[in-house]
Every structure is written in C-alpha cells, then in structure tokens.
Amino acid sequence: MHMADALLSPAVGAAFWAGTLGTIAYCSKKLKETMDEKLIPVMGVLGAFIFAAQMINFMIPGTGSSGHIGGGMILAIILGPSAAFLVMASVLTVQAFFFADGGLLALGCNIWNLGIYPCFIAYPLVYKPLVKSEKTPSRITIAAVISGVVGLQLGAFSVVLETMLSGMSELPFVSFLFLMQPIHLGIGLIEGFVTAGVINFVKAARPEIFEGVTPEHQLSADVSTNKILVGLLIVAVLTGGALSWFSSSNPDGLEWSVEKVFGRPELPQKGRGIASALKSIQEKTAFLPDYGFKKPERAEKAKSGPSGPLVESGKSVSGIVGSAIVLAAVLLIGVVIRALRRKSA
Amino acid sequence: MFDSEYFNLGYLDTLSYKDTLIHRLDPRTKLVATLAFIVTVVSFPKYEIAGLLPFFLFPVLLFTLSDIPVKFILRKVFLVSSFAFFVGVFNPLLDRQAVYEFYGFTISGGWVSFLSVMLKFFLTITSALLLVATTSFPGVCHALQKLGMPGVFVTQLLFLYRYIFVLVEETMKVVRARDMRSFGSKGKGMKTFVSLIGTLFLRTIERAERIYLAMLSRGFTGTIHTSRTCSFSITDAAFLATAAGALYLFRMHDVVGYLGRLSMGTF
Numbered sequence: 016m017h018m019a020d021a022l023l024s025p026a027v028g029a030a031f032w033a034g035t036l037g038t039i040a041y042c043s044k045k046l047k048e049t050m051d052e053k054l055i056p057v058m059g060v061l062g063a064f065i066f067a068a069q070m071i072n073f074m075i076p077g078t079g080s081s082g083h084i085g086g087g088m089i090l091a092i093i094l095g096p097s098a099a100f101l102v103m104a105s106v107l108t109v110q111a112f113f114f115a116d117g118g119l120l121a122l123g124c125n126i127w128n129l130g131i132y133p134c135f136i137a138y139p140l141v142y143k144p145l146v147k148s149e150k151t152p153s154r155i156t157i158a159a160v161i162s163g164v165v166g167l168q169l170g171a172f173s174v175v176l177e178t179m180l181s182g183m184s185e186l187p188f189v190s191f192l193f194l195m196q197p198i199h200l201g202i203g204l205i206e207g208f209v210t211a212g213v214i215n216f217v218k219a220a221r222p223e224i225f226e227g228v229t230p231e232h233q234l235s236a237d238v239s240t241n242k243i244l245v246g247l248l249i250v251a252v253l254t255g256g257a258l259s260w261f262s263s264s265n266p267d268g269l270e271w272s273v274e275k276v277f278g279r280p281e282l283p284q285k286g287r288g289i290a291s292a293l294k295s296i297q298e299k300t301a302f303l304p305d306y307g308f309k310k311p312e313r314a315e316k317a318k319s320g321p322s323g324p325l326v327e328s329g330k331s332v333s334g335i336v337g338s339a340i341v342l343a344a345v346l347l348i349g350v351v352i353r354a355l356r357r358k359s360a
Numbered sequence: 361m362f363d364s365e366y367f368n369l370g371y372l373d374t375l376s377y378k379d380t381l382i383h384r385l386d387p388r389t390k391l392v393a394t395l396a397f398i399v400t401v402v403s404f405p406k407y408e409i410a411g412l413l414p415f416f417l418f419p420v421l422l423f424t425l426s427d428i429p430v431k432f433i434l435r436k437v438f439l440v441s442s443f444a445f446f447v448g449v450f451n452p453l454l455d456r457q458a459v460y461e462f463y464g465f466t467i468s469g470g471w472v473s474f475l476s477v478m479l480k481f482f483l484t485i486t487s488a489l490l491l492v493a494t495t496s497f498p499g500v501c502h503a504l505q506k507l508g509m510p511g512v513f514v515t516q517l518l519f520l521y522r523y524i525f526v527l528v529e530e531t532m533k534v535v536r537a538r539d540m541r542s543f544g545s546k547g548k549g550m551k552t553f554v555s556l557i558g559t560l561f562l563r564t565i566e567r568a569e570r571i572y573l574a575m576l577s578r579g580f581t582g583t584i585h586t587s588r589t590c591s592f593s594i595t596d597a598a599f600l601a602t603a604a605g606a607l608y609l610f611r612m613h614d615v616v617g618y619l620g621r622l623s624m625g626t627f
Contacts, residue, residue, distance in 0.1 A: 020484045043510030059519025336620045349420040
C-alpha cells in the first residue's frame with residue numbers, strides 16, 4: 016500500500032514529511048541515549064531482511080488482489096518501537112530511491128503509514144497489553160493478528176485521509192473508506208498471521224531473545240546477535256519460500272481500490288490544497304491567460320452541459336503546436352549536447 | 361525479476377561514480393533541486409498536460425550532461441509504471457465526458473487525466489532515479505545528514521545499503537555453484553534452496569560481525585565518519601539558481617501556449 020506522488024498535493028506531502036522527520040529525530044535521540052551500538056549492525060541486517068520480504072507479493076484469497084507484508088510489527092516486537100521505526104524508515108527510503116516505489120514526496124506518507132502505526136500504536140497499545148506476561152504461542156498469535164489488523168486499518172485509513180486532503184480523488188470520503196478498509200482487513204489478517212508465525216518461530220528457537228526484555232531495551236547486550244540472526248534467517252527462508260509460492264503480479268491492495276476511485280463520470284474540481292492555490296497564482300500571472308489547450312476549468316466548463324460546447328479546434332491546435340515545439344526543442348537540446356560532448360570526448 | 365532488480369541496483373550504484381559536471385555537483389544541490397522539481401510537477405492540477413511538457417527539459421539535460429544511459433533508466437521507469445498505469449487506466453473508462461474536439465475526434469476527460477498522471481509519474485520517477493544515478497548513495501546519505509537528518513538514521517541507511525550488496529554478491533556465487541552441480545531440475549528443489557539461502561545468510565551475518573568488530577577496534581561509536589567533504593561551489597549556486605528560475609517560469613507561465621501562439625502567428 017505505497018502512496019504515490021501523483022495522488023498527493025505538495026502541502027499534504029510536506030505535512031506528512033514533517034511528522035515523519037520529527038519521529039525519525041525522536042527515535043534517533045532515544046536510541047542514542049539507551050542503546051548499545053551492537054544494535055546498529057543488527058538493524059541494518061534486519062532492514063535487508065524486511066527489504067527482501069517486502070518484495071514478495073502474495074495473492075489475497077477472494078479479492079483478485081495481492082499484497083506484501085509490511086514487517087513493521089515483526090520489527091517492533093523484536094527491536095522495540097524506536098529501532099523498529101528507524102529500520103522501517105530506512106527500508107522505505109532505499110525502496111523510494113532505487114525502485115521509485117511511491118516516489119520521494121510520498122515517502123513521508125509511506126513511512127508514516129507503514130512505520131508509525133505498527134511501531135507506536137499497534138505494538139505498545141494493542142500487542143503488549145494482549146500478550147501481558149504469559150507469552151504462550153496462542154496468546155502471541157491472537158495478539159499479533161489483532162495488532163496486525165489494527166496497524167493495517169490505521170494505515171489504510173491514513174491513505175484515504177492523505178488522498179482526500181490532497182483533493183486529487185473525486186470519490187466521497189465514506190465510499191473510499193468502504194473500499195479501502197475491508198481490503199486491508201484481509202491484508203492485516205495475513206500480516207498478523209505471518210507476524211505470529213515469525214515471532215513464535217524465533218521464540219521456539221531462541222527463547223532468550225524474548226526473556227527479560229524491557230520496553231526501552233529489548234535487545235540486551237548479552238544476547239548474541241548471532242543467535243537472533245540464525246532464528247531470523249530461518250524465518251526469512253520460510254517466509255521467502257512459502258510466500259513466493261503465492262507471489263502474483265497483480266496490483267496490490269491500494270492499487271486495486273484506487274482503480275475504482277480515480278476519475279468518476281462527473282468531475283467537479285474541488286478548489287482545495289496548494290495545487291489550486293498555485294493554480295490561481297498561475298492564472299493571475301500568466302501572460303497569455305486566454306488560451307485553450309491546457310486550462311482545466313475550460314475543460315470543466317465544457318463538460319458542464321450534457322453535450323455542451325467543446326473546446327474549439329483552433330485553440331487546441333495552437334496548444335498542440337506549442338506542445339510539439341516544446342518537445343522538439345527539448346529533444347533537440349538533448350541531441351545537440353550529446354553530439355557536442357561526443358565531439359569533445 | 362528479483363535478481364534483475366537487485367542487479368540494477370548495482371548498476372545504478374556504478375553509474376553514480378562517473379565523473380561529469382552533474383556528478384561533481386554537491387549532493388545537497390542535487391537533492392534540493394530534485395525535491396523542488398518533484399513538488400513543482402506534482403503541484404499541477406489533474407487535467408494538466410501542456411504545462412508538464414517543458415519539464416521534460418530537466419531529465420533530458422541531466423541524461424545528456426551526466427552520460428546516463430537513457431534506455432536503462434527508461435526500462436526501470438517502465439518496470440515501476442504498472443502502478444501509475446493501473447491508477448490511470450481506469451480514468452478513460454470512468455470519465456467519458458468529452459473535453460476537446462479536434463477535427464472530429466472527441467477526447468474525453470479521462471484520457472486527459474490519464475495522460476497527465478502518466479506524465480507526472482514519468483517525470484517524478486525519472487528525476488528520482490537520475491538523482492541516485494548521478495549521486496552515490498553514501499553521497500545522498502551524507503547530504504541528508506548535512507541537511508539535518510539524525511546521524512543514527514543515516515548510519516542505519518548506510519548499513520542497510522551495504523548489506524544489500526553483500527547479500528547479492530554472495531547469492532550470485534552460490535547460485536552459480538548450485539547450477540554447476542545440479543542436473544536438470546535435480547538439485548534445484550526447495551530443500552536445496554532453503555539450505556543455500558541459510559548458509560548464505562549465516563555467512564553474511566558472520567561477515568557483518570567481523571566488520572562490526574573491525575569497526576569497533578577502530579573506534580566505532582555508532583556513527584560512520586567519512587573524509588567526504590561537501591563543498592558548495594559557484595557551479596552549485598548557478599545550477600540551483602537556473603533550476604529555480606526555470607521551475608518558476610515553467611510553473612507560473614504558459615510556455616507551451618506562448619510558443620504555440622507565436623508560431624501560429626508567424627504563419
């Protein structure tokens with residue numbers, strides 16, 4: 016459920032970036048105060064593990080849609096909220112840079128949606144109270160599934176909120192919500208069961224990891240990182256092996272529901288967000304305001320009547336001519352520079 | 361898919377160590393310029409097409425000035441474009457209101473907004489990829505730190521990045537070894553696969569431990585220190601000023617319309 020640049024307005028993107036950066040700063044400070052630095056290499060390796068696990072998509076039964084695990088809950092349970100959040104943030108950052116997964120503006124939202132909710136809400140407020148002190152496998156399973164669902168539901172709600180605030184979607188808030196939440200209920204359940212499997216496995220193989228952990232300091236220095244990592248390795252292999260069978264090339268949950276959202280028949284453009292503010296500035300400053308091809312209002316005015324007047328050909332032509340000139344000029348610049356460079360080389 | 365994506369990651373890394381005008385720019389300059397570019401592109405409304413076209417000047421200039429293979433980046437953009445495509449492709453189906461008539465052709469709002477989404481995706485994704493293709497990831501991390509990102513997080517990014525490459529290299533070796541020892545489908549089963557990955561991960565962890573111990577003995581205290589220096593030169597200032605000016609011009613003024621009218625007027 017990666018949020019995408021194109022669905023965001025700059026103001027919403029910036030707001031979530033601010034929240035995300037604040038949390039990164041808080042977690043970094045907290046880690047610096049409490050941790051032994053042995054946690055840093057472990058965090059790096061765990062990041063690589065989550066990175067790999069997230070690339071595996073699996074089919075969600077009955078929906079024709081697919082999803083991948085978030086991994087935030089697993090990290091939170093093993094590393095504690097602060098370290099887990101930083102690992103999630105780093106994984107999403109590398110994904111955004113190298114696979115353009117979502118994009119750089121949407122990265123703030125994605126870290127927020129997939130990091131904050133599992134690490135700072137689902138884990139401390141749901142998982143921990145449910146597990147309490149008696150950590151039996153069934154208890155862990157119940158707690159992991161419920162907290163997984165809670166985390167994903169909050170994340171999905173957040174995606175709806177971000178899209179709505181950006182003013183890019185035409186779908187009413189409630190309809191979008193009814194589209195998103197059930198899908199992510201399924202994803203949350205699966206995420207929960209995967210998390211439970213991982214935690215129970217690690218716990219069975221290396222129970223000392225979970226013994227005597229305190230909230231602030233989950234990994235104590237005397238627990239060999241090797242032991243933990245062997246457990247995680249097995250889990251990684253199991254996850255990878257098992258889930259790759261379910262891998263599918265279908266779009267994941269968000270894509271699936273956004274398809275249904277984008278572009279309804281009637282399109283009243285809401286004058287919201289910084290985009291419209293910038294737009295009004297543009298209209299005021301444009302030196303050729305009366306011009307056909309590009310202005311969306313014009314398009315909307317045209318659409319207001321059932322078979323209303325369309326944009327006249329003449330104006331479209333000048334727009335298309337202008338576009339062609341710009342594209343040709345851009346290409347020409349590229350070709351010329353390349354030729355010049357070859358010559359000088 | 362999995363392998364090729366990781367492989368591409370390595371190639372992007374290799375590209376980032378070229379020595380061109382763009383590569384030599386301060387990482388901070390490129391990071392700031394890229395973010396400004398993305399925000400400007402995204403700030404266009406839903407039905408914008410013409411206004412987005414001048415922005416293609418940026419990737420074209422960066423491609424040519426930095427000697428980045430166009431095909432490679434375009435293939436990567438195409439790889440991730442499925443998301444944009446699935447988002448946008450339903451617009452023409454759902455939004456059938458005609459907005460333009462062009463010599464008998466009727467174009468619906470859905471097609472316009474679909475094209476607009478695809479253009480935005482192309483521009484934002486290409487610019488992000490060009491950033492890492494012209495700036496080494498440690499450079500980006502360094503820039504992030506200089507711009508105020510906490511050191512612990514930057515260290516975490518660097519570690520994650522390092523481990524990805526270690527894992528890939530080991531995997532390639534082990535996979536090659538397995539292929540040489542297996543016959544047909546024999547030896548390529550799940551059981552072998554699991555134990556292969558297991559060994560691989562163990563080896564990686566052991567290496568990480570060795571690196572960590574080596575770092576400890578060299579005084580590692582939780583942050584990675586580099587001799588890398590960021591120097592904001594006159595070139596950087598000129599680059600930023602030009603980029604800002606061009607972004608402002610393309611965003612606030614109707615360049616395409618002006619050129620179109622100008623050329624129509626001369627006929």
